[in-house]
Amino acid sequence: MKKTIIASLVLVLLNCVVTAQNKIEKWDMFEITLNGSSAGNPYVGTTLIARFSNGENVTEQEGFYNGNGNYIIRFMPDKEGTWNYVTTSNKSELNDKKGSFECIKPSSNNHGPVRVSNQFHFKYEDGTPYYPFGTTIYEWPFQDKKAQQQTVATLKTSPFNKARFLAVPPYKDRYIEGPLKLTIFPFEGDNKENWDFSKFNPKYFRKLDSCVVQLKNMGIEADIILFRPYDKGKWGFDTAGQEVNRRFARYMVARYAAFRNIWWSLANENSFMKSMNDEDWDDLFKLVQ
DSSP states (O other): OHHHHHHHHHHHHHTSEEEEOSEEETTSOEEEEEEOOOSSOHHHHOOEEEEEEETTEEEEEEOEEOSTTEEEEEEOOOSSEEEEEEEEESSTTTTTOEEEEEEEOOOTTOOOOEEEETTTEEEETTSOEEOOOEEEOTTGGGSOHHHHHHHHHHHHTSOOOEEEEESSOOOOGGGTSSTTOOOOOSEESSSTTTOEEEEEOHHHHHHHHHHHHHHHHTTOEEEEEEEOOOOTTSSOGGGSOHHHHHHHHHHHHHHHTTSTTEEEEEESSGGGOTTOOHHHHHHHHHHHO
16 A cells, blocks of 8 residues: 555656746746657657646746656746746647746846847846847857857957857768767667667757856857758758758747847758758748747
């Protein structure tokens, strides 16, 4: 009998929220982590949405799978006070999970996300003017640790307040052999012959998370380029098809939209991606707008 009770308690605990803050700043990122099954393919077989409410402010945010049975929902509150949330999922262990947190006044260096102001200008959500002065660090996420640290050190002493970079590596010889050889990619697999475009690689995106956070901590907007035509027929990332493109865009939005410093660049030199037409791009725009 005791063993049955203990086993039942273990199952209950496994089905509960693992991590969720009790208090965060306005425009910061609230994160819920849930334990669930890793069986099958969670990337295509699971729906997970959380409904957040604070008085009349109600919004829904899609969650994403982060590997090892962990499911995450990220949300950026835009109103101070108590927020309540409840999850909806087709998986019982992720469904109807409820909680609340307190959203407090933002700190002095937290001005919120950048918005368009009077059609031709920009300002932060709190009204502070934003004058974009950007640079490109296209391949920063794919460099070695030393180069990444040098980039951060340079940005810290620079006047730049926006940095643009690729979400997916371009095909180059230095990423195939040598000290910069890539060993993790956005999708499961390591070459064109064994990619599984239906499964993302959480380890890859955790590294990308770190890049976005480092820029946020420096007050720099992270301008992420989702698609690019630089595979040269080698990896096949830019010819994977619209179903894969849509799944990738949704995953990126679910994972990064709650960061207040995120900007979306849908593509770089999209005219060279001959396998896609205007309707395809319009479809993707709707997913990130």
